[in-house]
Amino acid sequence: MRVPSDLLSFIKQEDNFLIATHINPDGDALGSALALMFALESTGKKVMVFDRDKVPDFYRFLPGQERIIHLLNKSEVNSKNIILVDCNNLERTGLDNFIFRKTCVIDHHETEKNFGEIKWIAPEIAATGILIYHLLKHLEIKITPEIATNLYTAIVIDTGAFRYANTNADVLRISAQLVDAGANPAYISSNLYEMWSDGRFRLLIKVLNTLEIRDKIALVFVTEKMFEETGTSHDDTENFANFPRMMANIKVSILLRQLDNETWKISLRSKGDVNVAKVASLFDGGGHKNAAGCRIKGSIDDVKNKLVETLYRTLEI
Amino acid sequence: MRVPSDLLSFIKQEDNFLIATHINPDGDALGSALALMFALESTGKKVMVFDRDKVPDFYRFLPGQERIIHLLNKSEVNSKNIILVDCNNLERTGLDNFIFRKTCVIDHHETEKNFGEIKWIAPEIAATGILIYHLLKHLEIKITPEIATNLYTAIVIDTGAFRYANTNADVLRISAQLVDAGANPAYISSNLYEMWSDGRFRLLIKVLNTLEIRDKIALVFVTEKMFEETGTSHDDTENFANFPRMMANIKVSILLRQLDNETWKISLRSKGDVNVAKVASLFDGGGHKNAAGCRIKGSIDDVKNKLVETLYRTLEI
Structure with a gap:
């Protein structure tokens, strides 16, 4: 795979890097950022x-995760070069209005804003981690354990453990x-998929018990009370x-999470x-084709009805 | 990988093959058998x-699965060469006492009995499908879609979708x-993991509701009544x-399935x-290190107690 030459010279010539990724980081964000950190450091660069x-x-099993910083002063970064990984605008990192x-x-997401003097954006690639892999190969940096x-980990997360169409x-x-x-592979998978707390598993059972199927749409919900009873949180x-996507008949699966008395955070998952x-954008939300989200106010029944109606009206299911 | 030369000559010289695999077939058994069928047929051999x-x-999405036969007369097979795939003794196929x-x-299972004039048994290999792959490469047979x-599919099933230590x-x-x-990959995974009936999903919820955790052991059970209520069966x-293995604290997960009023079929799953x-062998059952099974008679509570006691007495958990 071709790596942009201005990216290669930028990394070779510069010395002081701040790698930043998106808020609510996932495995592709964290894995890509940390891999790039270790790689640049191995060539003697200064990296944060x-x-x-x-x-x-x-x-927390990701090597280097303990080095991620969560607070920055504007004055600390003036002399640094920023590299955004797995996102392509500063707002998504929480660093807007900083100067670098x-x-x-x-990144491998579609560009929404015009940020970055040097850009490598490849939406056809399954994970940003794959771009980092190609970058390191071109820079002839040794890939350490x-x-x-x-x-x-970046690849496993963004391909749904080698299950998605990408x-x-x-x-x-x-x-x-x-x-x-x-x-x-087994160590990584076990950390990602077999490290649930007992409370989280009990929460899953409670949530599955709320299952309602309306033709090709499955709905489950979680209330504040369920979090309390199981000692769990939104994470x-x-x-x-x-989970409800496992059913052959289900085309859309919806999770409603109670944020407060009458606000619900909605996660929508679909097939094909x-x-x-x-649909999410009609409620001022957003996301990808098969995974999107939004917030809706109302009673649980009203919110469910509104969602199901809108889904059938808007999409061919 | 080296393929035994007597296997290569056997396949080249002979013409009339019966490929058989184990009862209760899984994806490695079926995928390996069907792949070998298509491959041998492509070289003009007669295959069943x-x-x-x-x-x-x-x-049912596996190409060629409709050609698998489930009944055989002894007289039909006298002139045929049998190839067992994914098992290594005739008893496991239900064809004992047949003459070939x-x-x-x-196969990639440990040998228990001495069957087969020509043998390729490689327990260190993740799936029998991988052995078939190497065999086809050596025979220079084109791998069709x-x-x-x-x-x-054989590989996905026997590696737990690339998650197991193999x-x-x-x-x-x-x-x-x-x-x-x-x-x-996406088509295969969706057929394997997203084709549940609604009833099967409702059965899962009922089963998870029976969850009992005894320190590092999780127990769930399914009764005849649950099958009736959801229109499902043992399959x-x-x-x-x-499922309970997702919990970090759980070292052994047990599913008890009711066969009749007082017989339970036990599935044991463990980590590391x-x-x-x-433990299964103490109850006249068997299996692998991390996945084994047996049958126990008694009331649900007695059976649970017996199992948990035996687990703690026998293993270091």
Whole structure:
């Protein structure tokens, strides 16, 4: 894969980098940022990694995660070059209005804003971690076990553990190279998927008990009371919206999370060509075709009805 | 990988093959058998595939599955060469006491009995499908999309979708080759993991509601009544035993299935070095280190107590 030459010279010539990624970081964001940190440091560069939000518990096994900083002063960054990974505008990092020496973006999301003097944006690529892999290959930087673990995690998360449509032969071949370089698939998967607290598992059961099926739409919800009863928090519902997708008949799966007495945070998941981002945007939300979100005020029943109606009106399900 | 030369000559010289695999077939059994069928036929050989049991619904997408026969007369097979795939003794196929021309085994399970004039048994390999892949490469047989889909499925099933400890760089590299040859990862995964009936999903919820945690052991059970209420059958509990393994604290997960008023079929799943096959064998059952089973008679509470006691007495948990 071709890597932009201005990106290669930028990294070779500059010395002082701030790597930043998006708020609510996922495995591709964290893995890509940390892999790039280790790689640049191995060539003697000065590197800092920033994410506004804390690292979710199940990513605490990522080598280097303890070095991520969550607070920055404007004065600290003037002389630094910023590299955004897995996002392409400053607002998504929580660093808007900061001024940097040079600005660079490495991402696989569609561009929304015009940020970055040096840009490598490849929406056709499954994970930003794959871009980082190609970058390191071009820079002839050795992929250490720490780098490999971070990049393999990035790929696993953004391909749904090799299940999504973005899983192609290159994804598998690069993953094989990362295993050769020291990534351990079983160790990584077990950290990502088998480290639930008992409370989180009990919360899942409570949520599944709320299942309602309306033709091709499945709805589940979680209330503040359920969080209290299980000693859990909003972070613990990560991935819950995907469970009802296991059913063959279900085209859209919806998780409603209670934020306060009458506000619900909605996660929409769909299969194939069913574009739930279109529906989310009608409620001032957003996202991707198969995974989107929004917020709606009202009683649980009103919110459910509104969502189901809008889904059937807007989409061909 | 080296393929035994007597296996290569056997396949080149002989013409009339019966490929058989184990009862209660899984994706590695079916995928390996069907891939080998297509491959041998492409070189002009006569091939029949046998499995005593019906193909589970979620494997109905496998190319060629409709050609599997489930009944055989002894007289039909005298002139045929049998190739056992994914098992290494005739009893496991339901064909014991049949007589064949020559006998051959291709498997990755530990050998229990001495069957097969020609044998290729490689317990260190993640899936029998990988052995078939190497065999086809050595025979210079073109891997068609039908073959690739069957072999990719074999690998996905026996590596737990690239999550188990048997997932290494070769597994990923061969999977990449299969995708190049026409296997579609998202199509295969969606058929394997997103084709549940509504009833099966409702059964899962009922089963999870029975969750009991005794220190590091999780127990769930399913009764005849639950099958009735959801219109499901024993096949539908496939993989249910694995769900409680998501909890970090759980070392052993147990599913108890009611066979009749007082007989329970037990599935044991464990993590890491916890060897549940040892415990299953104490109840005249068997299996692998991390996945084993047995049958126990008694009331649900007695059976649970017996199991938990035996687990703590026998294993270091």
